[in-house]
Amino acid sequence: MQQIPISDLDIGPGWIHEWCLVAPDTLDLAAVANKSASYNQEKHFSAALDARREHVAEDHWVAMTFRVDGQVDLAALEAALHRFVARHEVLRCGFEQLAGDLRCDVMPPSDVVLQHTEVGYRDSTEAVRDHLESTFDQTISALNWPLFRMGVVVEPQWSTVYLAFDHIVCDGMSLAVAVEEIQRWYAEAAAGAVTEFEVAGSYLDFGAAQRRRYAGMTADGPELAYWRSFLARCGDFFPEIPLDLGIESGRMYPAENRMVQLLDDAAATAFEQLCRRHDGKLFMGVLAVAGLALGRLSGADTYHGLMPVGERQDPRYRSSFGWFVNTMPISFPISADRTFPETVAAVGHAFRELIESVEVPFVKAWELLAPEYYHMRMWPYPVNFFSFLDFRRAPGAEHYDTWRPRTIPQASHTNTGNMWFYRNADGLHLHWITADAPTCVQAMAAYRRAVSEILAELLDG
Numbered sequence: 001m002q003q004i005p006i007s008d009l010d011i012g013p014g015w016i017h018e019w020c021l022v023a024p025d026t027l028d029l030a031a032v033a034n035k036s037a038s039y040n041q042e043k044h045f046s047a048a049l050d051a052r053r054e055h056v057a058e059d060h061w062v063a064m065t066f067r068v069d070g071q072v073d074l075a076a077l078e079a080a081l082h083r084f085v086a087r088h089e090v091l092r093c094g095f096e097q098l099a100g101d102l103r104c105d106v107m108p109p110s111d112v113v114l115q116h117t118e119v120g121y122r123d124s125t126e127a128v129r130d131h132l133e134s135t136f137d138q139t140i141s142a143l144n145w146p147l148f149r150m151g152v153v154v155e156p157q158w159s160t161v162y163l164a165f166d167h168i169v170c171d172g173m174s175l176a177v178a179v180e181e182i183q184r185w186y187a188e189a190a191a192g193a194v195t196e197f198e199v200a201g202s203y204l205d206f207g208a209a210q211r212r213r214y215a216g217m218t219a220d221g222p223e224l225a226y227w228r229s230f231l232a233r234c235g236d237f238f239p240e241i242p243l244d245l246g247i248e249s250g251r252m253y254p255a256e257n258r259m260v261q262l263l264d265d266a267a268a269t270a271f272e273q274l275c276r277r278h279d280g281k282l283f284m285g286v287l288a289v290a291g292l293a294l295g296r297l298s299g300a301d302t303y304h305g306l307m308p309v310g311e312r313q314d315p316r317y318r319s320s321f322g323w324f325v326n327t328m329p330i331s332f333p334i335s336a337d338r339t340f341p342e343t344v345a346a347v348g349h350a351f352r353e354l355i356e357s358v359e360v361p362f363v364k365a366w367e368l369l370a371p372e373y374y375h376m377r378m379w380p381y382p383v384n385f386f387s388f389l390d391f392r393r394a395p396g397a398e399h400y401d402t403w404r405p406r407t408i409p410q411a412s413h414t415n416t417g418n419m420w421f422y423r424n425a426d427g428l429h430l431h432w433i434t435a436d437a438p439t440c441v442q443a444m445a446a447y448r449r450a451v452s453e454i455l456a457e458l459l460d461g
Helices: 040-052 074-087 125-139 172-190 204-215 224-233 265-277 282-298 338-356 362-370 397-403 438-458
Strands: 012-022 033-036 062-069 095-098 103-107 111-121 150-153 158-167 251-264 302-310 327-331 386-390 408-410 417-424 427-435
Touching: 012 074, 012 125, 033 204, 040 095, 040 103, 040 204, 040 362, 062 125, 062 172, 074 111, 074 150, 074 172, 103 438, 111 125, 111 150, 125 150, 125 158, 172 397, 204 427, 224 302, 224 327, 251 265, 251 408, 251 438, 265 282, 265 427, 265 438, 282 302, 282 327, 282 338, 282 386, 282 417, 282 438, 302 386, 327 338, 327 362, 408 427, 417 438, 427 438
Parallel strands: 386 417
Antiparallel strands: 012 111, 012 150, 033 103, 062 158, 062 408, 095 103, 150 158, 251 427, 302 327, 417 427
């Protein structure tokens, strides 16, 4: 699995077919379930509404692709896609903002209908990419229904399946779930096999349980003790990246979307072993390096940042599709006299402290502890953000060399500098979406160089 900008997608010319979820003529409105959205979904939806009111032209979506070898069986692929949509409740829902909480109307799995369209032939890689990007830009939004698009490009030697979603229904690990399930069900359908269907654990149920648990939380309640401690150390709810990016608060900029390999597989393996020798996990070592790089550039002696943390601890949601990610703050020392082993140990200590409060919803903490920012549809200024995924642990990872899955996050505009580190079978990579403004581009390039330099120093030592 790779996480890339769409400009890096290796796809050839071919015939394009697409499928879209439609409401059947026989839809029983009495059978449509009505559920509450999660905190993540509610804030995301309100931001989309604000953008529409402001007549803002911004495109945001998350796409994925993977290959099917040989001549694709379109009927088998449609059967696999149909099963995928029927299995995951969040894909069958639409949102509406009524009085109070954001609500979801959920179509029963038995009413799923996919409408097939033969788009036609595109004669170059650029033409295929242009079609995918323009289609996703025009159709994917939290305010549209359905909240995703699916299709396939039939190339001479293989076919490339693609799906795109609004973030309101998915996270990074959900894309890995989708690849494994659709590949498995496609193979079964192509072979004429019929296996038992089962609806997955529902993200909407997860969100409802979260709401019940934290609806009564207050700013001075015990649940937010960790957040209040972080706020006291950092000085603000949102930790600002300690670099001069030249970005004006409250303004969105066109985004630069790029990916680079930091280490090949052998070097990444050596670095992971180094982390283990110092009792740290790989992500802790990468975060330590990111912190040391920021310290080297800025002179800061403490790292304050936000990081996404998975919320799939409950076995019911291990193979579910949804936005099972919380955002948590983390702090650790990064002064110039800190060694790598000391910094890894500090990251480990900080993460263990963080994980004790990981179930407290970021959006609810934001509302209670930073109400002056809560009305904003964006973060107030460039926030220090770190993300790490290890795709080697994803379902079906043993087949990735033939499936060639790609995840493609897209943001046409941003006001910050987000960086996603990930490990796959090829090595350690860095994908970033940052404001395409001269000072920001230069500062973030220096940050990436400092990360690479520290990795090289550690491996050479």
